Amino acid sequence: MPFGTANLGGKKSDAAGGRFAVARETRASTITLIAALPAIIVLFALPAFADRSLLQQLFYVFTMLSLAQLWNLLAGSAGLISVGQQAFVGVGAYALFAFAVVAGLDAVLSIVLSGALAGLVAIPIALIVFRLRGAYFAIGTWVVAEVCRLVLAQVKQLGGGTGTSLPPDIASAIAGLDFVRNLFAVRGPAARDIMVYWLALVLALATFVLVYRLLRSRHGLALSALGDSEIAAESTGVDVFRTKFLIYVVTAAATGMVGALIFLQKARISPDAAFSLIDWTAYVIFIVVIGGIGSMEGPIIGVAIFYLLQYYLAALGSWYLILLGGLAIVLMLFAPSGIWGVISQAFDISLFPVRRRLIAKSGTTPEQADKPQNRR
Amino acid sequence: MLGWADTLLQGILLGGLYSLYATGLSVIFGIMRLVNLAHGDLIVLGAFLILAATSAGVPLVVACAVVVPLMFALGYGLQSLLLNRALGRNILPPLLITFGLSIIVQNGLLETFSADTRRLDVGSLQSASLPLGGGIAIGVMPLIGLAAAIAVILLLNALFYRTALGRAFRATSDDVEIAQLMGINNRSIYALTMGISLAVCALAAFFLGTRANFDPSIGPARLLYAFEAVIIGGLGSLWGTLAGGIVVGLAQAIGAHIDPEWQILSGHIAFLIVLVIRPRGLFPRAVD
Numbered sequence: 001m002p003f004g005t006a007n008l009g010g011k012k013s014d015a016a017g018g019r020f021a022v023a024r025e026t027r028a029s030t031i032t033l034i035a036a037l038p039a040i041i042v043l044f045a046l047p048a049f050a051d052r053s054l055l056q057q058l059f060y061v062f063t064m065l066s067l068a069q070l071w072n073l074l075a076g077s078a079g080l081i082s083v084g085q086q087a088f089v090g091v092g093a094y095a096l097f098a099f100a101v102v103a104g105l106d107a108v109l110s111i112v113l114s115g116a117l118a119g120l121v122a123i124p125i126a127l128i129v130f131r132l133r134g135a136y137f138a139i140g141t142w143v144v145a146e147v148c149r150l151v152l153a154q155v156k157q158l159g160g161g162t163g164t165s166l167p168p169d170i171a172s173a174i175a176g177l178d179f180v181r182n183l184f185a186v187r188g189p190a191a192r193d194i195m196v197y198w199l200a201l202v203l204a205l206a207t208f209v210l211v212y213r214l215l216r217s218r219h220g221l222a223l224s225a226l227g228d229s230e231i232a233a234e235s236t237g238v239d240v241f242r243t244k245f246l247i248y249v250v251t252a253a254a255t256g257m258v259g260a261l262i263f264l265q266k267a268r269i270s271p272d273a274a275f276s277l278i279d280w281t282a283y284v285i286f287i288v289v290i291g292g293i294g295s296m297e298g299p300i301i302g303v304a305i306f307y308l309l310q311y312y313l314a315a316l317g318s319w320y321l322i323l324l325g326g327l328a329i330v331l332m333l334f335a336p337s338g339i340w341g342v343i344s345q346a347f348d349i350s351l352f353p354v355r356r357r358l359i360a361k362s363g364t365t366p367e368q369a370d371k372p373q374n375r376r
Numbered sequence: 377m378l379g380w381a382d383t384l385l386q387g388i389l390l391g392g393l394y395s396l397y398a399t400g401l402s403v404i405f406g407i408m409r410l411v412n413l414a415h416g417d418l419i420v421l422g423a424f425l426i427l428a429a430t431s432a433g434v435p436l437v438v439a440c441a442v443v444v445p446l447m448f449a450l451g452y453g454l455q456s457l458l459l460n461r462a463l464g465r466n467i468l469p470p471l472l473i474t475f476g477l478s479i480i481v482q483n484g485l486l487e488t489f490s491a492d493t494r495r496l497d498v499g500s501l502q503s504a505s506l507p508l509g510g511g512i513a514i515g516v517m518p519l520i521g522l523a524a525a526i527a528v529i530l531l532l533n534a535l536f537y538r539t540a541l542g543r544a545f546r547a548t549s550d551d552v553e554i555a556q557l558m559g560i561n562n563r564s565i566y567a568l569t570m571g572i573s574l575a576v577c578a579l580a581a582f583f584l585g586t587r588a589n590f591d592p593s594i595g596p597a598r599l600l601y602a603f604e605a606v607i608i609g610g611l612g613s614l615w616g617t618l619a620g621g622i623v624v625g626l627a628q629a630i631g632a633h634i635d636p637e638w639q640i641l642s643g644h645i646a647f648l649i650v651l652v653i654r655p656r657g658l659f660p661r662a663v664d
Binding site: 075081083128129131132134135136138139140142143144146147150151153154161277278282285289293318319321322324325326327328329332333336 | 409410411413458461462466467468469470471472473475476477478479480482483484486487596599600603604607637640641644645647648651652655
């Protein structure tokens, strides 16, 4: 690779004697950005004309999309393959119940605080599991998630092993709920659905922007260098531990916020539900892998496919899970970069570009500079 | 005092079972650097296969004698047909393939055998015990389990350190590229490794099924105990894995003695403590 992604970190200075420029935006990415704005506005306005069941389904889609973007950042970009992210969903969820029920705080404030707490908890966890590398790290994170589940099952104030429910008055103690009720002239439960839908939409957008900005920042550059070669990256000044540590903690905090929101909507918590490997990690991994790991577009495609499969096939029960497992295996064998990987390679397209590309100024574009760089 | 002595003894015996779970995992870690997330579920699959054979009227010992080579063949096929295709620098594909496999095995068992808890019946051996004096008795089946764990390790070490095939295994483990240059087919070595791993799983399944109730959902927990035993013991050493299994067993027994709800948690905590104090395990041999 003559023009590696990692060493083009500088400003838009002409690295090769004025004949080249470094660019990131593509025509497709500009069009996407312009098209995204009205789409987002429609999504925000949706409660005005959509029924409750659609809002509830979109709530699920948005929260799964957030979890998928976060896992993708962790595994796809930082190479930290965790099968224990349910730890932070669960910690965030339980923190919400603690802040809202025990401390009596407002739900939205509780979500933010729960995220902060999950991030704090992630610090000692990272210091321990970072001693394991690669695939061992994966199972190590799983052990930690089990520890969190077993510890919280001991907390009797939060329902112990059988769990507990949010009291109805607290479940509806969301700032602005009365405003929503009057605005749409709906009853309490419907207003609550609208509120959590908006929160999920905001969180999904915030997660997307966070991951996107992070990947386009110098940390993203460091990650891309790490993906190519840890040793080479370290020798050019990338602090491997610090970079991965930062990503792990930020991801945990955001995952905790999503977990808090999910269980605010469910209004019922138990250790098995909050720390479910299938719900918060297996499905999420499936979404990322089928959509395309290591790209911003992948989780979006993945969550759409996952939603359709879930909608039509979830009634099959364990056969549905067997099908998902089989699909993941087939995909890993024949298209490890997922659906978006296949599309972006075939059509040379990038909607949310995080890589820097070399563009020739003098009209004749050198082939290497125009082609997307190898993933990772 | 007596209670504690009994607890420690039970912990060591439990550790024997855990190291039997862990030996198969330790072998594939050591030789392929592969982590099989379906390991626990494959142990449970072994238990159900033995159960299916015995319910068809086959004596338990014969059922075991059939299921062990059957699981070997399954492991060999799994590696050569699936996992060998996903080898490479990127650890994600093999990890996710075994993760998918774990979900398939678990739910396949659920569909076939339902969620009911089962048990393998060993007749009068089930409750047989040897009195050790002072009111302490030692169960015959757990004792056989520990002996089997030791026997398996002796056997595998003899294979790895005394035979030409074992030399090929160790060479592949040390440096797969050089081993290939010396004419070793690493893919068939890997297939054999997975075969051995699952054969040990089948044996572990027998002791799992005779010791306690099992159902399709308990696989992941067995994977975690096995993994903890391997990491506590240190990568690359089967005796270390035995020691690691006993550490997990002891920790669980001590935890359960204090409060039955703490049994599993204590094992996990012991693992995390070892990870903090000795990240490379108690008896590390291999690097990585």
